Amino acid sequence: MLFNRSKDRLFFKIMVDATTNIAEAVQLFRENVETLEEKEAYAERLKELEDKGDDYTHQLIRELNQTFVTPLDHEDILKLAYTLDDVIDGVEACAARFVYMQVDKTNSCLIKFGEILEKSARHLHDAFIALEKRDYELIRKISIEINLLENEGDRLMREGIMELFADPVDVVHLIKMKEIYEKLEDVTDAFEDVMDIMESVVMKYA
Template sequence: MIFNRSKDSVFYHTLVEAASNIVEAMQLFRQNVETLQHKEDYAEKLKDLENKGDEFTHILIRELNSTFVTPMDREDIKELAIKLDDILDGVEACASRFVYYNVEKTTPYLMQFAELLEKVAEHLQEAFIALQKREFPTIQNLVVEINLVENQADRLMRQSVGSLFEEQKDPVELIKMKELYEKLEGVTDSAEDLADVLESVVMKYA
């Protein structure tokens, strides 16, 4: 495939915008878990960003349907769009659960998850900017960083869930916090899945 045609910019620009939207979502999520005092407001804001992310997905699919020659394999572009959407859906779902699970207090584990999510989002944004510039070694380095963050999140999930069974006496609290911790770790899994697609693209075109 040939890169850098004028039509290609629509795909690259939209992917970068979608990744930037995720960075904004993760920043809001981190602010939210600092106190959880305004969780309803943050849940609304994250829902707006999730809707915005859906629009980016629609743009990419529409462009795929109307473009004869694409800058990457169609399946790769589609997978990148889907995986970006999965990440945003996951963090929005966690913010919503704070509201309808009535989570009143933050925890050190929630803060650590939020920091990891913000970090992984920044890595993804850098990776899509590098993809637009065809800086493939940069993408490979960022894929390694994303995998390291996912490993950290996996360890954090085990620690956080383990602490619940040691310290939490209320079974309802245990169940809802366990699901939240596991779901947050699942968001980093989605980021790793996206990084795998980016790595596959690099192998094809580098």
């Protein structure tokens, strides 16, 4: 299938723009967890980017409803739209938790999660650029990289929770951080979910 019609380019542009938005959100998240000193300001900015992500999702759905012939199957585009939305929703939700759970101090686990998410976001952006170019081999390589980062996130979550329970001086703090670690690992899962859909697309068109 040729991806050269103006409508085709529009679908890919919206998805690439959505990943650019995710990359910006994740960069802000990583900056936030370096100190958590301005967590309220970061949470507000991330909410704006999450709203922007919703707009991209709505744009894709609107274009799907108005277009009979699309560059990818309708169902695949819809799945990609929703899973991209899951990623930025998860990032925003974690930033919000720092505020309403009153988490004032960062730690090495949060900083490492920020680095994992930032790498994942860069790879995701590259994958959607590769999709329009039909560079399926690059998509497969990126999928492997994001899978490795998801595994790293899973390991980091387990180690972080283990450390919390090793010396549970403050039970309330333990409950807060356990939930945040688990939510952050969910975000790494969401990145992997997007790539699982991408790989299924590659199998159809490669």
